[in-house]
Amino acid sequence: MNAPARVLTALNTSFFSKYKKLIIAALLIIFLFILGETVVSDFLSVQQILLTIKLSSFIALFGLCQMIVIAAGGSGLDLSVGYTATITAVLTAKLMDGRNDNIWIAILAALALGLIIGVLNGFFISYIKLPPLVVTLAMSQMVQGAINVYTAGKNITGKPSPILQIIAAKTTGFIPNILFLLILLTIIVMLILQKTRIGVLLFGAGANPTAAHLSGVDVKRVRFFSYVVSGILASLIGLLLLGNMGIAFKDMGSNYVMPSIAAAVVGGVSLTGGDGNYLGVVLGAIFLQTLTNLLVALGWGDAGKWTGFGIVLFLLLIVYVSNPRKR
Amino acid sequence: MKTGKHILRDYASKPEFSSLLILLVMFVLTAVLQKNFFEIKSIMRNINAFAPLILVTMGQAVVIISGGIDLSSGTALSLLTCVLTSIMKKNDPITGLYAIIITFLIALLIGFMNGFGIGYLRIPPVISTFATSFIWLGIALFLRPTPGGESVPWFGVFYNFDTLKDTSAFFSLLSGFLPPALLLVVIGCILWYVISKTRTGRYIYAVGGNSESAYESGINTARTQIVAFMINSIFIFLAALFFVGQTGSGDARMGDPLTLKSIAAAVVGGIALSGGRGNVYFALVGALILSLVNKIIFFANIPYAYQTLVGGAIVIVAIAGSQAYISYSTKIKEIKIG
Numbered sequence: 207m208n209a210p211a212r213v214l215t216a217l218n219t220s221f222f223s224k225y226k227k228l229i230i231a232a233l234l235i236i237f238l239f240i241l242g243e244t245v246v247s248d249f250l251s252v253q254q255i256l257l258t259i260k261l262s263s264f265i266a267l268f269g270l271c272q273m274i275v276i277a278a279g280g281s282g283l284d285l286s287v288g289y290t291a292t293i294t295a296v297l298t299a300k301l302m303d304g305r306n307d308n309i310w311i312a313i314l315a316a317l318a319l320g321l322i323i324g325v326l327n328g329f330f331i332s333y334i335k336l337p338p339l340v341v342t343l344a345m346s347q348m349v350q351g352a353i354n355v356y357t358a359g360k361n362i363t364g365k366p367s368p369i370l371q372i373i374a375a376k377t378t379g380f381i382p383n384i385l386f387l388l389i390l391l392t393i394i395v396m397l398i399l400q401k402t403r404i405g406v407l408l409f410g411a412g413a414n415p416t417a418a419h420l421s422g423v424d425v426k427r428v429r430f431f432s433y434v435v436s437g438i439l440a441s442l443i444g445l446l447l448l449g450n451m452g453i454a455f456k457d458m459g460s461n462y463v464m465p466s467i468a469a470a471v472v473g474g475v476s477l478t479g480g481d482g483n484y485l486g487v488v489l490g491a492i493f494l495q496t497l498t499n500l501l502v503a504l505g506w507g508d509a510g511k512w513t514g515f516g517i518v519l520f521l522l523l524i525v526y527v528s529n530p531r532k533r
Numbered sequence: 534m535k536t537g538k539h540i541l542r543d544y545a546s547k548p549e550f551s552s553l554l555i556l557l558v559m560f561v562l563t564a565v566l567q568k569n570f571f572e573i574k575s576i577m578r579n580i581n582a583f584a585p586l587i588l589v590t591m592g593q594a595v596v597i598i599s600g601g602i603d604l605s606s607g608t609a610l611s612l613l614t615c616v617l618t619s620i621m622k623k624n625d626p627i628t629g630l631y632a633i634i635i636t637f638l639i640a641l642l643i644g645f646m647n648g649f650g651i652g653y654l655r656i657p658p659v660i661s662t663f664a665t666s667f668i669w670l671g672i673a674l675f676l677r678p679t680p681g682g683e684s685v686p687w688f689g690v691f692y693n694f695d696t697l698k699d700t701s702a703f704f705s706l707l708s709g710f711l712p713p714a715l716l717l718v719v720i721g722c723i724l725w726y727v728i729s730k731t732r733t734g735r736y737i738y739a740v741g742g743n744s745e746s747a748y749e750s751g752i753n754t755a756r757t758q759i760v761a762f763m764i765n766s767i768f769i770f771l772a773a774l775f776f777v778g779q780t781g782s783g784d785a786r787m788g789d790p791l792t793l794k795s796i797a798a799a800v801v802g803g804i805a806l807s808g809g810r811g812n813v814y815f816a817l818v819g820a821l822i823l824s825l826v827n828k829i830i831f832f833a834n835i836p837y838a839y840q841t842l843v844g845g846a847i848v849i850v851a852i853a854g855s856q857a858y859i860s861y862s863t864k865i866k867e868i869k870i871g
Contacts, residue, residue: 281806283659336852337806339602339659343793344848351842358838464663477657509678513671519664520650528654 227474231489234522238496246503253380254499260382262488262495264450267388267443268466269473269487270395271436275338276470278432279412279425279479280331283467285342287440288459289349290323294444296353299364299454309367316441323349324437328430346460353456362454370449384446388488395484408432413480469494472522494519549803549815551858555851556818559825566832577712579828581692581779584714585610585772586794587820590802591721592768593795594816599761600741600808601651601658605666606769606795609643610788612673613773618682618783629685637770643669644766648759666792673785680784684777691717691778713778717771718817725813728764737761742809798823801851822851 242249268287275282297319298312323345330341366374373383399405410418411428419425448454473490475482497518501511564570589606596603613636620632643665650661689696694708728734736757739747748754772791777783796806802819804811826847830840 330849330853334853334856336849336856337800339806340797340800340852341849343797344845344852347845347848348842349845351839351845354841355838358836468660468663471657471660477660507674507678509671509675511671512667512674516664516667516669516671519667520661523650523656523661523664524654527660528650528656 225483228483228486228489230525231473231486231493235489235493235496238493238500242496242500242503246500249500249503256380256382256385258495258499259385259388259492261499262491263382263384263388264443264447264462265465265469265494266488266491267391267446268440268462269469269491270391270484271439271443272466272470273473273475273482273484273487274408274439275429275432275436276467276475276477277408277412277479277482278429279415280429281338281477282331282412282429282432282479283338283342284327284433284436284440285339285463286323286327286345286349287436287443287466288461288463289346289353290320290437290440291444291447291459291462292454292457293349293353293356294319294441295448295451295454295458296356296362296456298445299362299366299448302364302367302370304365304367306367306369309369312367312445313442316445317438320438320441321434322437323441324434327437328433331433332426332430346463350460357456362456364454365452366445366448370445371452372449374446374449375452384450387446392484392488399482399484409480409482412478465494466491468519471527472519549812549818551854552801552803552815552818552822552851555801555854556822556825559822559829562829563825563832566829573710577710579824580712580718581714583821583824584712584718584775586791586798586824587718587817588721588768588772588775589788589791590795590798590816590820591725591813592765594799594802594804594811594813595725595737595761595768596658596765597796597799597804597806598741598808598811598813599737599758600744601648601758601761602662602796602806603647603762603765604659604662604792605643605647605669606765607788607790607792608666608669608673609640609766610769610773610776610791611783611785612643612669612676613640613770614776614787615673615676615682615783615785617773617777618684618781619676621682621684621688623683623685626685626687629688632685633774636773637767640766640770640773641763643769644763645759647765648762651762652755652758670785673783677783677785680782680787682783684781688778688781691774693778714775717775721768721771722814722817724767725764729813733757733760738809740809794823795820797848797852801848823848 239250239255248254268291271284271287275284294316298315301308301312301315327338327342327345330336331338373387376383378386399408407418407423407428410421410423411425415425418428444459447458451458469490470482470487471477471490472493473483473486473488475487497515498511501514504510504514506514567575569575589610593603593606616636616639617632620628620635622628647662647665650656650665651658654661687696691713694704694711694713697704697708736747736752737760739750739752740754740757740761744754747757776787798819799811799816800806800819801822802811802815802817804813804816804819826844827840830843835843
C-alpha cells in the first residue's frame, strides 16, 4: 500500500468520516431552518421545530423497518410497512373502541398481524429467493386487498385507547410525547446494533454474505428475521399511527412508505446493505419533513412543492450517495 | 442435428417457458369466462385496455435488463400527456405535429436525466428514479393542476381509426378490426428488434449482467445505461400518445399506478431484477398475464372487494412458480451434466 492510500484509509476510519453523513444531515437541517427563517417569517421557532419533529416521527419510525431490512443486504426493501400499519390500525380500532381495557388484546393482535406478514415476506424473499421489491409490493397489494374486504360496505368504527393517544398525539408541557418515544427507541436501537451480537449478525450478513456464511452465520435466517422484525415493528407503529390520528382509515399508512426509504438513504444507510445508523435515519426523516414544510411555507402550491422536493433530493443524492465513474 | 424433441426440450428449460404456460392458462380461463372473448369488438377493446401496461412494461424491461429500475415511469407518462395537451391547440391541426416532436424530445431528455443519475453519478436506481419521479410530477402539476387540456381532433387516430373515417374508405375499413394500440405495440417491438441486433443491444445485456467486467472489456457502461433509459422513454412516449388519443386530455396523476404494475409485470415475464437476463418480448407476456388476471377476477364474479387481494396473491404465485420452475429446470440440467 502506498502512502496516499494509507492516509486515505486512516481518514476513512477517523471520527469525521464515520459520522460524516450524520454531520451533513444535521447541518442540512440547520441550513433549511435558517433559509426558511430568512425567506418566510416565523419559520425558526421552538414550536415550529417541535412540530416538524413530531410530523417526521412516523417517517423515522418506518425508517427503522427499512434500515433493518436494507442493512441485512440482498437489495432488501420493505414496501409493505405502510399497509401493515394500516391493517393493524383498522382491525384494532374496533377492539379498543376508545377504552383502555382491551389494549393488551390490541397489542397481541398487532404482534400477530405483523408476525404473519413479516414471516410471509421473509419466507418468500429469503428462502424462495424472490426479489424483495416485488414480494413486498405484492404483499402490500394483498394487505390492501384484505383491508378492502374487511371494510367493504361499512364504515370503519372504533377509536384508539386513550393511552395510545397520550403517547402519539398529546404533549407534555410543549414537548410532543412521541419525541420521548423516538429518543428512547433511538438509544435502544443504537445499543442493540452497536453492542450486541445482533448488530454483528445483521451488518455482517449485509456487508459480505459470503464471509458471514463462511464464519458460520446463517445469512438466510438473518434476512428472514429482518423481515419478521420489520413486519412486527410496522404493525406496532400502526397502533401509534391510530393513536395519533384518532380514527382509522383505508390509506393512513401508505404515504409513509417511500419517504421512509428516502429518509434511510438520506440518513446514510447504503442500499447495498451492511451499514446503517438509526440516528442518521431519524435526522434524514427530520430533513425531509423540514424540506416539505419549507416548500409548503413558500406557497408555490403542489407543483412547486413536488418539483422542489425532487430536485433537492436528487441534488442531495448527487452530493453524498453518488460515486461518479472514474476508474 | 437437433430433432424437434430436442428443440422442445431446450425451449422448455428456458425461464420464459413458465410464463408462457401461465399465459396459456389465463387465456383459456378468460375465454371460458368471458362469453364474447373471440368477437372482434371485444378483442379490440382488450387490446386497447392492455396496450399502455404492455408499452410501459417493455420499456421497464429494457431498463431492468441494463441493471436499473425505473420508479418514475408512471409520472413520466403523466408528464408527457400534460406536455402534449399543453402544446396542442384544438383548432390548429398542425400543432399536433409540433406537440409530437417536442414531446418526443422531452421524453428523450427524461430518459437521459434518469440514465445520467444512474450511469454517470451511480446513484442507486431505486432512490434516484424515486427522486426524479417527484420532479416529473411537479412539472406535470405545473402544466396541468387539474386534468384537462386540449388536443387536435386528429389525435384520436392513436386510439381509433374512426377519427379518419370520413377521409377515406380505407380508414373506415381499418377502424373495423385494427386498433391503433396494436400498431403502437408493434412499433415498440420492431424498435427493440432493431436495437437488440445492434452492438448497443448486446451491451445492455452485458452491463446489466456484470457492470465491472463489461467496463473492463471496453464497454462504455454509463452511456449504455443512458441509452437503456432513453429507449424506456420512447416506450413511455408511445403510451402517452395512446392515452391522449383516448382521452384528449392530460392528467398529472393518471400514470401513477402503472409504475409498480410494470415492474411486477416484467418480473412475471421472467425478467430478472438483478439485471442482464430476460427477454423484452416476454415483458409483453408478463403484462398480458397481469391484465388477464384482472379480467378473470372481473368475469369470475369475485366480489369487487376481493379483487386487490386475489390480484396480489396471483402475482406472488406467478413469480414463485416461475422461480421454482427455473431452479427445477436448472437442477435437471446440472444432474445431466454431472
